[in-house]
Amino acid sequence: MKKNVFIIGLGLIGGSIALAIKKEHNCTIYGFDIQAEQLKIAKSLKVIDQISDSIEAGVKEADLIIIATPVSKTEQIFEEMSQYTFKAGAIMTDVGSTKSRIVEKSAALLGSNVTFIGGHPMAGSHKTGVEAAKAHLFENAFYVLTPTETTDNRAMIQLQNWLKGTKAKFVNLAPGEHDALAGAISHFPHVIATSLVHQVRKLESEEPLLSRLAAGGFRDITRIASASPIMWRDIFIHNKAVLLELISNWINEMEDVKQLLETEDKETIYQYFYEAKAFRDRMPVREKGAIPSFYDLFVDVPDHPGVISDVTSILADHEISITNIRILETREDIMGVLRLSFRSEEDRELAKDCLEQALYETSIL
Ligand SMILES: NC(=O)C1=CN([C@@H]2O[C@H](COP(=O)(O)OP(=O)(O)OC[C@H]3O[C@@H](n4cnc5c(N)ncnc54)[C@H](O)[C@@H]3O)[C@@H](O)[C@H]2O)C=CC1
Numbered sequence: 001m002k003k004n005v006f007i008i009g010l011g012l013i014g015g016s017i018a019l020a021i022k023k024e025h026n027c028t029i030y031g032f033d034i035q036a037e038q039l040k041i042a043k044s045l046k047v048i049d050q051i052s053d054s055i056e057a058g059v060k061e062a063d064l065i066i067i068a069t070p071v072s073k074t075e076q077i078f079e080e081m082s083q084y085t086f087k088a089g090a091i092m093t094d095v096g097s098t099k100s101r102i103v104e105k106s107a108a109l110l111g112s113n114v115t116f117i118g119g120h121p122m123a124g125s126h127k128t129g130v131e132a133a134k135a136h137l138f139e140n141a142f143y144v145l146t147p148t149e150t151t152d153n154r155a156m157i158q159l160q161n162w163l164k165g166t167k168a169k170f171v172n173l174a175p176g177e178h179d180a181l182a183g184a185i186s187h188f189p190h191v192i193a194t195s196l197v198h199q200v201r202k203l204e205s206e207e208p209l210l211s212r213l214a215a216g217g218f219r220d221i222t223r224i225a226s227a228s229p230i231m232w233r234d235i236f237i238h239n240k241a242v243l244l245e246l247i248s249n250w251i252n253e254m255e256d257v258k259q260l261l262e263t264e265d266k267e268t269i270y271q272y273f274y275e276a277k278a279f280r281d282r283m284p285v286r287e288k289g290a291i292p293s294f295y296d297l298f299v300d301v302p303d304h305p306g307v308i309s310d311v312t313s314i315l316a317d318h319e320i321s322i323t324n325i326r327i328l329e330t331r332e333d334i335m336g337v338l339r340l341s342f343r344s345e346e347d348r349e350l351a352k353d354c355l356e357q358a359l360y361e362t363s364i365l
Pocket residue numbers: 008009010011012013014032033034035038068069070071073077095096097098120121122123124125126127128129130228231235
């Protein structure tokens with residue numbers, strides 16, 4: 001019999017999971033969102049098959065329930081659900097960026113005949129809403145699951161089978177372990193990106209040119225600060241203990257950097273930058289982390305009219321799609337660099353081959 005999936009919260013992540021499930025399973029996907037508009041768009045884009053009028057109505061016949069709302073809302077939804085009846089054998093998961101409080105609050109479901117397994121697909125974007133949803137968003141990314149000692153192994157297998165269309169790599173972690181890791185590599189960098197934006201915002205009142213000059217590196221390092229403030233407010237509060245410790249460590253680190261600068265000790269300063277570069281250069285680039293590594297290809301191009309359309313038409317001739325294109329430097333009489341981003345490693349390799357055949361010099365950093 002055709003199975004039913006119920007997704008609560010049809011934004012970027014709920015929508016992307018729905019599309020990934022559709023690719024692999026012949027099921028009916030129901031959706032619920034507090035924003036009626038998001039639901040209408042989700043239905044018209046065929047991300048979901050049916051709209052549910054309420055959470056209570058949606059969970060009744062669902063074999064799989066996915067909560068894809070901001071994390072504070074997920075906690076409230078558990079409370080609400082403790083009154084509802086579920087289909088026997090139903091599995092429930094969430095996609096929240098934090099896990100300890102969510103897994104703790106899922107205890108509200110004890111006594112209902114539903115198995116909850118916490119989840120976090122560790123990839124995404126600064127975009128929000130179902131319009132930005134993509135079936136391949138989690139391809140090659142880590143997908144953390146947080147089973148407890150009492151989690152039925154069969155439910156774990158079933159859940160991974162439901163989610164196989166994400167093409168993500170599943171990893172099991174304890175909720176606290178997840179929050180410590182995600183805090184360091186995702187949540188804290190988000191706080192830093194946001195604080196850098198605030199620093200420039202404050203300086204801009206005296207230097208109106210500042211934000212126009214803050215292109216390139218500043219824009220790259222602060223891209224994530226354009227993400228949903230609702231979602232990040234919730235993550236910030238949920239991972240309070242981990243973030244407080246990381247902030248203290250960072251303050252100490254900045255004190256050390258300040259000292260380093262005051263001494264003007266060239267060798268130690270060199271080592272500071274060198275060791276960071278060496279560590280970062282060794283980090284895996286082929287895997288999608290919480291901060292995505294795009295499949296970028298750098299192409300040296302002479303700075304003359306028509307060169308961009310030449311590169312893009314070579315790719316079009318070979319039916320290779322690019323997800324982004326950016327000119328990194330162009331000054332008169334020097335070579336410029338085009339940064340092309342692709343959806344997959346395979347597309348990037350194909351692009352590299354055909355551009356090199358057309359005598360362009362390319363590199364992958
Ligand atoms: N954006 C990202 O890159 C990633 C986000 N996550 C997590 O995924 C979850 C969803 O985030 P996004 O999809 O990015 O946000 P989004 O803003 O695109 O979508 C969230 C949706 O939840 C709906 N919603 C809010 N409260 C609701 C409620 N009580 N009942 C039903 N629907 C409700 C909103 O109307 C919205 O459509 C968050 O918990 C976030 O921490 C996880 C991985 C990556």
